[in-house]
Amino acid sequence: MTEMSEEKYLQLLAEQFPNIPAVSTEIINLKAILNLPKSTEHFLTDLHGEAEAFKYMLKTASGVIEYKIDQIFEEKLKDKEKRELATLIFYPEEKMKTLQKRGGIPPEWYKEALDYIVKISREVSAIYTRSKVRKALPHKFSYIIEELLHLNENELSKKDYKDQILTTIIEVGQAENFIIALSNLIQRFAVDKLHIIGDIFDRGPAPEKIMSFLKNHHNVDIQWGNHDILWMGAARGQRALIATALRIALRYGNLEFIEEGYGINLRPLARFALKIYPEVNQTVFAPRLLDKELAQPEISLISQMHKAITIIQFKLEGQLLKQHPEFRLSEALYFEKIDFEQGILNLDGKKYKLTDSDFPTINTDHPYQLSSEEEEVIEHLRYSFRNNDRLQEDIRFLFNHGSLYKKYNGNLLFHGCIPLNKAGNYAEVKIAGQNYAGRSLLDFFDDVVRQSYSLNKQEETYRDWLWYLWRGKMSPLFGKEKMTTFLRYFTTVEDKALYLEKKNPYYKKRENADLCKQILADFELDPETGHIINGHTPVAEKRGESPIKGEGRLLVIDGGISAAYRTKTGIAGYTLTYSSKNLRLISHDPFLSRENALNKDSRDTISATEVVKFKQPLKISATDIGKKLADDINYLLKLHEAYQNGSLKENYST
Known part of the structure; x- marks a missing residue:
């Protein structure tokens, strides 16, 4: 701060603390606060709509x-x-x-x-x-x-x-x-501070209830996950993301939060699906029901709607890729690789028989063109998403309380990865003639999200970049070479390599402590005491995988709160607590129900790993808030000195 601006700041400060007793009291108060124990932070990730389990962990x-x-x-x-x-x-x-x-x-x-x-x-x-x-x-x-x-x-x-x-x-x-x-x-x-490391939405039944809880929490921040970006883009009216969000909801039979939680009218989609797809392949399109049962007529209708929105999604994605060759995802243009008469997909010199070759709305000359009825359906849905007050309020909260990454009390929080190349260096991504890598790439995408909420003429382009963040190969939120959703729907092969979504090298390289320390240093954090905290990739604990990487410098806290991942992880979620005494990683058994929690006699089975135990309890002086308070004290001392030497006059009139 320059001498002139410092003088101006002291004058403003003097309005709040107009005399020596007032400024002295505040100095005493702030110095005392610095010596209080650090309050506890609570980290959770990949909630995926599991509202009751999430609330129980917080309770x-x-x-x-x-x-x-x-x-x-x-x-x-x-x-x-x-x-x-x-x-x-x-x-x-x-x-x-x-x-x-x-x-x-x-x-x-x-x-x-x-x-x-x-x-x-x-x-x-x-x-x-x-x-x-x-x-x-x-x-x-x-x-x-x-x-x-x-x-x-x-x-x-x-x-x-x-x-x-x-x-x-x-x-x-x-x-x-x-x-x-x-x-x-x-x-x-x-718990004083809550950190959500991404993915509030999709798969589980009640993301809107999680959002309601978060909006009423006293101190929360969010690091966006790919599924959050999906819903943020859908709420902004990005049509491919609207279709994707609905496809995932239909895939898991979760229509309650769409229709009742957010009040989005799906009847036009249902009418269209009943008319165009009177029969569908139940093996492909029947919902995957997790912890719930549905009657067969409802399953049949969901299957029809599921297929209808899936075809619309892939068409819209094809249009998007044609408009944005800079996304470099041309391999996902699957419809133009299909022999519709034979029901064959031609891919990389191989032929694959389609599991479903009923495509009544596809114009083989223009396979990504929506039919007039599909256009009407997606425009209705787009209007519903963009003009839904409850959804817009939730997404605005995500926007205002979220970021792509966060530095907090010496730790670096982000959902997915920092894209690396095979050599283990930051991967360079060229966008509009400029190269981005490492922190600058995350900053670029953070700005993309913020620009997508602006009212400038490029808003639509930024919304399309949200789609890239959802599934692009250099997206730090996706972190894979490709998404094989289309192939999983429409092909069945013994060679599962066709469906492999190869992860970015980050996910192997993060086992290296030196890389973790380099990342922390590049984000201006202490590489010897800081930690990287990630979600996104469920830790297969039952197969011996450890959530602690890089000799303790990186922690992956996705342990399968979502029922969809528990068969892989063997547990029902991790939480991380950071108190004045230690950093503890906690694994949880499945949350069965509120009734079970109320009536069981035994305590919860919790397995805790003490990642770090501090030699001396941490005080507020060691936190980000403490550093700010120390700066405040410094200026208050200068104000005190200014009163004492007469360069500023005291005021006792108030």
Whole structure:
């Protein structure tokens, strides 16, 4: 900061702190905050619509709350009682309703429960300033809760004071409301910062419920995944991405969140599919149902709609590739490689018999041209996506709280990869005459996403680049040479190499610690203490794969929260917690249901790996916020000096 701008800044600062007592108080306050313990960060990835499992991981803070209960009530409570208390904190309303149905809740239970929950609330909030705790309290109970949190029970008079507060809460019929308020407070303060490393959408049944939860979270950031970009592009009206989003939803039979969650009308697509595709190959187009059942008539209709939107998608993608040769994906122009009379796909000198050769809407002279009815269907869907208030609100939240990568407290967070060449160096991508590689490539694509939301004349071009981010070979979110979706739908061969989607060299090279350190250094992070945190590629733990790469410098936390991936991973997801004491990677068993979580007696099976244990607990001074506060203190000290030497006049009139 120049001398002139610094002087101007101090003058502005003086408006907030107009005299020596005011500036001194703030310096004391900020220096004290720097010495508080670092709050806990929680990392999750690849949620894929699994709303209930996701919410349960947050409610439990991935075992943090049960750990706190163990610490506080180690000898006082039995294991079953600890589980009952934990369940009450996770699902307070439901737990108390269950107890009421069993015969009612006596006042003694309320008093004991309140006493226990106050102790836990006090423990989890102890690392925060009183000001921060106060701001998080529900307004109607803030005074009483604040009193309970800061009482010293070792003093006899204070113990009697606390007991009288709890007794009165019960007498006036507010015990349940207080238990709910304190339970929510515990859940909030057990984890202060939430990082989502991509892929909220697709495959699972309720991504809109995850978005609703995130929009109400007090402190969250998102690193976009390829499936998030797919929905962001669809919401912006990119037609190939709209078709793709619907194809995936139909493939997994997840129409509830489309029709009920977002209120998108699929009837025009259904009418078109019933007319054009009265019979379809169920082996190819029947939905893959995960943890759900559908009646056969519904399966048949979904299969027909599935085929209809699949053909539309591949046509639109063909149009896109013709318009954008710079995407370099001409191998995906499959329709022009088909002998429609013979039902044969000619690919790389080989012939493959098609599993389905019924293409009534394809003009063989212009195979990527939509029929008039297909055009009408996709335009209707485009209007529905672009003018859906709920969807637009969710996508705007993704845009405002998201980025392609994030640097936070010494760690580098991104969903997929940094494209490398075979030699293990950053792959150079030439776009509009300019080369991009490594960090500059990620910055370019981050700007592409932001420009796609602008109102300039190139908006449509940027939306098309979102499609490239979804499935382009040099997309850091896709990270593969090609997408073989068309081949998986329309061919069946013994040689599975036809369907192989070869990963970018990054996914092998990241086992090398030197590469990980180089990446951290290139993003201006400490290569000796920082970590790269990725999602995107499910870790096959049951086959012995480790989520810890590069001698601990890189962590892959995609463990299969999505039911679609659990057969590969053998678990039901990873979470990562970063507290003042350690960096812990936690693997989870499948979340069966809310009812199961409410009624089981045993605690959750959680396997935790301590990636790093710090020699001394980390303080806020070691965090990004701490560095900002240190800068603030520096300027406050300069303001203090300016008041003392008379270069700025104090103001005591306010």
